[in-house]
Amino acid sequence: MVERKLLRPESMEDALGQREHYQRDALPIAGGQSLLVLLRNKLIDPKVLIDLERLSELREVKQSKDGISIGAMTTIHNLFSLPEVRTAFPVLSQAASKVGSTAIRNLGTIGGNICHNEPGADLPPALLALNALVELRSRRGTRKIGLSEFLRGYFETTIAPDEILCSVEIPQLPAKAAGVYLKHAISSEDLAIASVAVVLIRDNQQAGKAQEVRIGLGGVAPVPFRPTKAESTLRGTMLNQKAIRAAAEIAASEADPMTDPHGSAEYRRKMVKVLVRRAIAAVLEQPERNGHGKA
Numbered sequence: 001m002v003e004r005k006l007l008r009p010e011s012m013e014d015a016l017g018q019r020e021h022y023q024r025d026a027l028p029i030a031g032g033q034s035l036l037v038l039l040r041n042k043l044i045d046p047k048v049l050i051d052l053e054r055l056s057e058l059r060e061v062k063q064s065k066d067g068i069s070i071g072a073m074t075t076i077h078n079l080f081s082l083p084e085v086r087t088a089f090p091v092l093s094q095a096a097s098k099v100g101s102t103a104i105r106n107l108g109t110i111g112g113n114i115c116h117n118e119p120g121a122d123l124p125p126a127l128l129a130l131n132a133l134v135e136l137r138s139r140r141g142t143r144k145i146g147l148s149e150f151l152r153g154y155f156e157t158t159i160a161p162d163e164i165l166c167s168v169e170i171p172q173l174p175a176k177a178a179g180v181y182l183k184h185a186i187s188s189e190d191l192a193i194a195s196v197a198v199v200l201i202r203d204n205q206q207a208g209k210a211q212e213v214r215i216g217l218g219g220v221a222p223v224p225f226r227p228t229k230a231e232s233t234l235r236g237t238m239l240n241q242k243a244i245r246a247a248a249e250i251a252a253s254e255a256d257p258m259t260d261p262h263g264s265a266e267y268r269r270k271m272v273k274v275l276v277r278r279a280i281a282a283v284l285e286q287p288e289r290n291g292h293g294k295a
């Protein structure tokens with residue numbers, strides 16, 4: 001049996017050098033909560049693991065007037081314990097609080113959750129609704145792309161074999177924004193059968209009117225996505241029962257669900273309708289907040 005090598009770089013420079021050298025023979029390991037399951041089940045067999053644990057810059061969380069930059073090694077637990085995330089982006093904190101068990105949240109990271117790109121993962125729908133961007137670095141340079149571009153397909157992203165995901169950036173929400181994340185799963189430790197994140201940007205002039213409703217869906221397609229046709233029907237409209245129901249129907253028609261032991265495709269599609277309706281109703285009930293999440 002060939003022994004697997006574990007590298008523990010002390011600096012980004014070293015880590016990027018190792019990525020460049022080993023390319024597809026190596027995989028970064030963050031919290032290990034998904035990677036170790038794949039290894040144990042012999043679904044992957046990398047010759048080298050590059051442990052990101054010692055790269056302190058990947059744990060930095062930086063807030064500015066433009067938004068927040070969250071280091072890729074930030075734990076899922078910290079996404080709901082850090083006040084700067086919880087107050088400004090409650091939809092992300094809510095999604096983080098729904099991930100698996102306490103142990104998984106304590107070890108699993110935002111970067112790992114995104115890079116693993118499981119269809120029923122909790123963070124991607126919330127991050128999509130927040131218009132998040134990801135910053136990727138390699139020895140060739142740095143690139144920043146929208147999360148929707150990064151999440152390419154079923155368990156697949158557009159990361160290159162020499163790149164490391166360094167941070168997730170979330171633009172500051174406009175004033176009068178609110179967010180809600182709802183998840184439907186078999187148990188609290190399971191991945192979503194269906195989940196929805198809604199970010200509502202209220203109209204400045206008229207109560208009950210939406211400037212924009214952003215919707216992120218998880219578990220109901222090979223990859224988490226934004227149902228853009230449903231969103232466009234709600235742009236600039238009064239959010240009454242009729243408009244919400246119609247948008248939920250359209251969102252369900254945009255889903256591309258699979259059947260698996262957790263739920264049939266038909267059931268998942270129905271759940272999109274239910275969850276979108278409930279999430280928009282819930283977000284409308286939230287008190288108005290300014291852009292920094294203060295009531």
Ligand SMILES: Cc1cc2nc3c(=O)[nH]c(=O)nc-3n(C[C@H](O)[C@H](O)[C@H](O)COP(=O)(O)OP(=O)(O)OC[C@H]3O[C@@H](n4cnc5c(N)ncnc54)[C@H](O)[C@@H]3O)c2cc1C
Nearest residue numbers: 030031032033034035100108109111112113115121122165
């Ligand atoms: C029992 C169980 C229940 C779960 N329940 C849920 C759930 O309810 N909701 C949910 O969303 N998830 C759930 N998960 C999945 C899991 O929590 C996350 O996917 C996990 O936390 C990923 O983060 P990690 O840091 O552990 O990543 P790792 O397992 O270390 O890595 C995952 C993948 O990402 C790559 N990677 C990690 N970080 C980087 C980086 N910075 N740059 C480039 N590549 C990187 C790795 O190479 C690997 O391919 C569950 C997992 C288990 C085992």
